[in-house]
Amino acid sequence: MADIIIKNGYILTMDPSADNIKNGVVVIEDGRITDVCEKTEETADTVIDAQGSVVMPGFVNTHTHAGMTLFRGYADDLALSDWLENHIWPAEVELTGSDVYAGTRLACLEMIKSGTIAFADMYFFMDEVGKVVESSGLRAALSYGMIELWDEEKGKRELKEGKSFVNEWNGKADGRISAMYGPHAPNTCSKEFLMKVREQATEDNAKIHIHVLETEAELNQMKEQYGMCSVNMLDSIDFFGPDVLAAHCIWLSDGDMDILRNNNVNISHNPVSNMKLASGIAPVTKLLDRGANVCLGTDGCASNNNLGMFEEMKAAALLQKVDTMDPMALPARQVLEMATVNGAKALDINSGMIRKGYNADVIIVDMNKAHLNPLYDVPSHLVYSAGSSDVRTTIVNGKVLMDDYGVVCMDEQKVIDEARDAAADLISRVDAKK
Numbered sequence: 001m002a003d004i005i006i007k008n009g010y011i012l013t014m015d016p017s018a019d020n021i022k023n024g025v026v027v028i029e030d031g032r033i034t035d036v037c038e039k040t041e042e043t044a045d046t047v048i049d050a051q052g053s054v055v056m057p058g059f060v061n062t063h064t065h066a067g068m069t070l071f072r073g074y075a076d077d078l079a080l081s082d083w084l085e086n087h088i089w090p091a092e093v094e095l096t097g098s099d100v101y102a103g104t105r106l107a108c109l110e111m112i113k114s115g116t117i118a119f120a121d122m123y124f125f126m127d128e129v130g131k132v133v134e135s136s137g138l139r140a141a142l143s144y145g146m147i148e149l150w151d152e153e154k155g156k157r158e159l160k161e162g163k164s165f166v167n168e169w170n171g172k173a174d175g176r177i178s179a180m181y182g183p184h185a186p187n188t189c190s191k192e193f194l195m196k197v198r199e200q201a202t203e204d205n206a207k208i209h210i211h212v213l214e215t216e217a218e219l220n221q222m223k224e225q226y227g228m229c230s231v232n233m234l235d236s237i238d239f240f241g242p243d244v245l246a247a248h249c250i251w252l253s254d255g256d257m258d259i260l261r262n263n264n265v266n267i268s269h270n271p272v273s274n275m276k277l278a279s280g281i282a283p284v285t286k287l288l289d290r291g292a293n294v295c296l297g298t299d300g301c302a303s304n305n306n307l308g309m310f311e312e313m314k315a316a317a318l319l320q321k322v323d324t325m326d327p328m329a330l331p332a333r334q335v336l337e338m339a340t341v342n343g344a345k346a347l348d349i350n351s352g353m354i355r356k357g358y359n360a361d362v363i364i365v366d367m368n369k370a371h372l373n374p375l376y377d378v379p380s381h382l383v384y385s386a387g388s389s390d391v392r393t394t395i396v397n398g399k400v401l402m403d404d405y406g407v408v409c410m411d412e413q414k415v416i417d418e419a420r421d422a423a424a425d426l427i428s429r430v431d432a433k434k
């Protein structure tokens with residue numbers, strides 16, 4: 001007997017080797033998808049009727065700072081350097097482990113409700129984040145954000161903290177958690193420090209998550225300091241590889257794109273954050289045309305201001321169209337791939353497709369809504385019309401985390417209340433220091 005059978009749904013497989021099924025069945029056992037078919041004789045403990053819904057792989061949010069939900073709407077409409085240096089970093093000084101715990105719980109709740117099954121996070125107090133992910137049931141690739149600022153002693157402490165997190169958490173929660181090294185960016189970490197991180201990551205068999213060329217200011221600073229851009233500098237120290245997840249990658253030359261592609265670097269595109277902070281437009285279509293693995297991320301809630309992947313998909317598609325002045329650029333199907341298949345590849349998880357043997361990381365999207373009718377093309381609706389609140393069921397690793405709009409893995413109201421209280425207390429401490 002199987003654990004879960006989902007029936008009567010439109011199965012959007014995202015599997016290049018399998019067609020979608022108009023009225024199909026997904027069978028789940030021991031955390032895996034064991035069958036994808038038109039009909040089954042199999043029985044299960046739980047049978048989910050997905051009538052009028054789309055059954056699809058859940059989203060992978062490949063760049064976020066989950067704990068930053070506490071700063072949602074705290075400092076908007078500012079330039080990135082002003083926003084980060086004068087508002088966010090001074091507030092982050094006051095952050096405690098329990099703040100990050102509460103903020104990350106809120107983030108996980110929001111992600112489960114909006115169909116995200118896995119996320120890549122870079123933040124502080126990562127033990128707290130690990131605990132939250134472990135109990136929430138989600139998957140995550142977590143990293144302690146190391147900021148060295150050309151201070152050798154600080155660099156040693158940061159690397160030590162990064163390493164102890166990796167050693168403790170990599171592979172935890174039945175493999176749902178992986179731990180990465182998270183050097184913040186090439187303009188906040190020295191070349192020497194980044195070389196040490198690269199070496200350590202290889203030694204520990206851990207991946208690397210880093211911001212790359214998010215701003216033109218970074219490009220200018222790098223040129224001044226090293227006579228070359230971040231991508232060339234990182235390439236010169238053999239930093240790149242398929243185990244690197246580079247967020248943003250906006251200010252790229254054609255040569256930089258070739259370097260990223262040839263080294264199989266995973267590129268996390270964050271269109272909403274990039275637009276909100278006016279960071280620029282990443283050359284996504286050019287990267288995809290080269291065969292680079294480009295996935296999607298929301299960035300933190302202080303620069304988005306939510307963790308919804310539907311909104312991110314739509315923004316990605318529209319931004320490429322207006323940037324290239326080509327309405328055919330980045331079509332719906334390709335954006336969906338970025339949000340599922342490519343994200344799973346970046347995090348090296350067996351998810352992102354509804355396929356036999358893959359992780360049972362499945363969402364059910366309710367299409368019986370005013371804004372989703374009539375229905376001609378499923379990918380079109382998912383990218384251009386659907387929203388976070390259309391997800392009715394979220395399953396991760398074969399466990400139902402949200403069942404027909406009801407979150408079952410945590411007490412929703414309690415999570416919201418605790419995050420609200422933590423934020424109020426945090427901001428009053430920040431204000432008291434002013």
Ligand SMILES: O=c1[nH]cnc2c1ncn2[C@@H]1O[C@H](CO)[C@@H](O)[C@H]1O
Nearest residue numbers: 065088122123124145211299300303
């Ligand atoms: O868009 C961004 N660009 C650069 N840094 C960011 C952005 N969003 C958040 N952080 C910062 O990165 C660190 C993560 O450990 C935090 O300091 C966070 O505020």
Ligand SMILES: [Zn+2]
Nearest residue numbers: 211247299300
């Ligand atoms: Zn970021």
